[in-house]
Structures are given as structure tokens and as C-alpha cells.
Amino acid sequence: MIAKIHEFLEGMKDAGHTTPKKCYLCQPDQNTDTLIKLNNKLFKPYLKEEQILAAIEKMAVEIAEDYKDETPLFVGVLNGAFMFVADFLKAYQHPCQVSFVRLSSYQGLTSTGIVETLLDVQEDMEGKSVIILEDVVDTGRTLKQLVHLFSQTNVKEFKIAALFYKSEIYNGEYAIDYVGLEIPDNFIVGYGLDYNEMGRNLREVYQLNQADMINLVLFGKPGAGKGTQAGFLKEKYNLKHISTGDVFRYNIKNGTELGKLAKSYIDKGDLVPDEVTIDMLKDEVEKNPEASGFIFDGFPRTAAQAEALDNFLESKDMKVNATIALEADDEVLIARLLERGKSSGRSDDQDESKIRNRFDEYNEKTAPLKAYYEKQGKFHSVNGIGDIAEITERLGKVIDALD
Numbered sequence: 452m453i454a455k456i457h458e459f460l461e462g463m464k465d466a467g468h469t470t471p472k473k474c475y476l477c478q479p480d481q482n483t484d485t486l487i488k489l490n491n492k493l494f495k496p497y498l499k500e501e502q503i504l505a506a507i508e509k510m511a512v513e514i515a516e517d518y519k520d521e522t523p524l525f526v527g528v529l530n531g532a533f534m535f536v537a538d539f540l541k542a543y544q545h546p547c548q549v550s551f552v553r554l555s556s557y558q559g560l561t562s563t564g565i566v567e568t569l570l571d572v573q574e575d576m577e578g579k580s581v582i583i584l585e586d587v588v589d590t591g592r593t594l595k596q597l598v599h600l601f602s603q604t605n606v607k608e609f610k611i612a613a614l615f616y617k618s619e620i621y622n623g624e625y626a627i628d629y630v631g632l633e634i635p636d637n638f639i640v641g642y643g644l645d646y647n648e649m650g651r652n653l654r655e656v657y658q659l660n661q662a663d664m665i666n667l668v669l670f671g672k673p674g675a676g677k678g679t680q681a682g683f684l685k686e687k688y689n690l691k692h693i694s695t696g697d698v699f700r701y702n703i704k705n706g707t708e709l710g711k712l713a714k715s716y717i718d719k720g721d722l723v724p725d726e727v728t729i730d731m732l733k734d735e736v737e738k739n740p741e742a743s744g745f746i747f748d749g750f751p752r753t754a755a756q757a758e759a760l761d762n763f764l765e766s767k768d769m770k771v772n773a774t775i776a777l778e779a780d781d782e783v784l785i786a787r788l789l790e791r792g793k794s795s796g797r798s799d800d801q802d803e804s805k806i807r808n809r810f811d812e813y814n815e816k817t818a819p820l821k822a823y824y825e826k827q828g829k830f831h832s833v834n835g836i837g838d839i840a841e842i843t844e845r846l847g848k849v850i851d852a853l854d
């Protein structure tokens with residue numbers, strides 16, 4: 452029998468599988484430190500199979516203490532929880548029933564994610580104690596939808612059990628009744644969880660390898676060419692471009708609460724308050740967990756934002772690699788902005804007094820960040836006057852020289 456299994460594993464290797472294949476009957480403890488590649492991204496080992504199973508065992512014991520005298524209905528959240536549900540049920544050896552629900556989260560350029568139900572729970576749940584089995588609870592958006600779904604039923608009781616819980620980013624709206632493992636806010640894959648549908652079959656949990664990430668802050672006054680240059684750099688270095696100005700304008704265009712709030716500030720050329728902008732920025736980063744790095748364009752603009760960005764990135768095992776300023780004279784910039792205002796439709800580009808107010812805001816609140824980043828040895832300056840391609844080349848030289 453063992454020989455047959457080995458023959459099968461060799462066949463898997465020959466078929467070009469990227470995951471290291473090993474025989475768990477012969478080498479149960481052999482956890483390699485090898486990076487694995489899924490859809491061109493590298494992931495490093497994070498949680499061993501034994502750790503995961505021990506956490507599930509602990510949950511099963513806790514839940515049994517509360518429910519062993521009745522027949523609870525466990526509801527697994529597809530697709531991610533399928534492996535968790537299977538192992539959980541093997542650990543929970545008391546009368547129970549099982550069903551599944553499937554939700555899909557839509558990710559767009561919005562400040563709040565929308566989660567839609569694809570499949571309702573089929574069972575008759577009247578009078579039953581329902582325990583949701585979630586693979587991972589992060590921001591809490593999915594949970595909100597689940598609570599909404601079950602609040603419309605006549606269940607006796609409704610509880611939530613999460614195998615992995617990202618307490619740092621959970622909005623705290625509902626209590627999580629049973630937790631397997633509390634984990635930091637890193638992108639994880641394996642044990643049912645996927646990266647673009649790959650990796651669900653891994654027995655262990657891996658996390659995104661952040662070592663190769665480049666995160667850049669593009670610094671400079673309005674009109675310095677940050678947006679234009681970010682457009683080229685994101686292609687060249689495969690980075691996600693986040694322009695806080697663009698996100699605000701998108702929200703204004705779509706009439707969201709965030710847009711309504713930001714509009715009054717933007718129209719006058721004032722900065723939007725820090726709390727709002729920082730939360731929005733974090734949300735944009737969260738929406739792109741698999742990015743190879745970010746270009747922050749128009750953020751940070753105040754000392755509080757710079758500190759919040761450093762703390763936030765550090766909590767995700769990331770950092771700002773460089774802040775690059777595009778330098779240009781005010782008079783050149785005013786001429787550029789007034790020219791752009793003719794076609795962009797941006798009211799803050801069409802009126803010189805608003806432009807000058809934006810410069811005042813910059814001089815007072817943003818310019819001091821130069822010293823903040825110089826202190827960290829991260830500040831670089833590039834001449835922002837000249838041919839667009841020439842400026843991209845200047846920026847590229849700075850980026851290529853980074854460690």
C-alpha cells in the first residue's frame with residue numbers, strides 16, 4: 452500500500468506540481484520552509500497542519516460543552532470553510548447536523564464592500580441552535596450579511612465560530628463566540644482558503660511573502676505630475692496605484708456618504724480630515740491583499756497620516772521603501788493646473804485662488820513630511836520639469852537603486 456502511495460506522489464512531482472509533495476505516512480513532521488508559488492505570487496509557510504487541527508479540537512471541546520445535550524445545526528460558509536467543517540465534524544463526536552451557505556464578496560472602488568448571498572441554507576431551521584463555521588473573520592462584512600440572513604429565520608439561537616480571527620481589523624459589530632486562532636492581518640492561503648481560487652487544497656496555511664514588495668510614496672505639490680508618473684511606474688514595477696484624490700472623486704461622483712463629506716473640503720482646496728482619509732486609505736490597501744506593492748499618490752499629506760501609514764504597514768509586515776518628491780516651481784504648477792482644469796472638469800483646478808489655497812495647505816501640512824522621511828533615510832528628490840518620459844526615467848533610477 453505504502454509503495455503504491457509513493458508511486459502516486461512521484462507521479463504528482465513528474466506532472467509538474469509546484470507544491471512539495473511528501474508522504475505524510477512516512478514523514479508526518481516534515482514541514483519544509485520552502486516558498487510556494489500560486490498565480491505568480493510567493494507564499495511562505497505560516498501555520499502547520501498540527502497547529503490548525505489542535506485549534507479545531509479546542510473549538511470542538513468548547514462547543515460540545517455548550518451543546519452536547521442538544522442537536523445543533525452547524526452551517527459552513529463556502530467555499531473557504533469546507534476543510535475546516537470536515538475536520539471540525541470529525542472532532543465533534545456528538546449528535547449534530549450540517550449544512551452550508553455560500554456568500555460572495557464584491558470588491559470595487561467603494562468605501563464599503565458589498566457582500567451578496569448566492570445560496571440560502573436549505574434546512575428547516577425552526578427552533579434549532581445554529582452555529583456558523585467561518586474559516587476567517589476579518590473586517591466583519593461577511594459576518595454582517597450572515598447575521599442579516601439568519602435574523603430573518605426563526606432559529607432558537609445563533610452563534611459564530613471562526614477558525615481564524617483577524618482581531619486587528621475586525622469592526623467588532625458582533626461577538627465572535629468561538630475562536631480557533633487569532634492571527635495578524637496578513638494575506639493567508641491554504642487549508643480551504645484561496646488566492647484567485649488556487650491553494651485551497653494545501654494542508655497548511657501560508658502567508659504572502661512580503662520581502663519583495665516595494666511601497667512608494669509619491670510626494671509633491673498639486674500638479675507636480677504624481678498621477679501621470681504613477682500611471683507609468685505601476686506598469687513598470689507591477690504596483691497598485693492608490694490616489695486618495697481619485698478615490699474621493701469616485702465617491703463624490705457616486706454620491707456616497709464619504710463623497711458627500713469630502714466634497715465640501717475638496718471644493719475649497721482644503722484637506723479632508725485625517726480620520727476620514729486614513730480609514731479610506733487603509734480600506735484601499737485591504738482591498739488589494741495580493742498586490743506586489745503600492746504607489747501612494749496624494750497620501751500622506753499630514754504628519755498624522757504619515758505616522759498612521761507607518762503603523763498600519765508595520766502591522767502588516769510591510770513598510771514604505773521610499774518617498775520620492777517631484778519638484779517644480781509654483782508658477783509652472785499653477786499654469787499646468789489651470790491648463791488641466793480646462794479639460795478635467797475639476798473645480799479645484801479652475802480657480803487660481805483655490806490652487807493657491809492647496810499650495811498653502813501643502814506648505815503648512817505636507818512639506819514638513821520631508822523631514823519625517825529624511826530622518827528615516829527614505830526621502831529622494833527628482834526634478835519634475837521636463838519631458839514626461841525623461842521624468843519617468845529619473846524616478847526609475849531612484850527606484851532601481853533601492854535595496
Ligand code: AMP
Nearest residue numbers: 695696716717721722723728749750752
Ligand atoms: P489630489 O487629486 O491629490 O490633488 O487631491 C484632491 C483633493 O482631495 C485635495 O485637495 C484634498 O481636498 C483631497 N485629498 C486628497 N488626498 C488627501 C489626503 N491625503 N488628505 C486630505 N485630503 C486629501
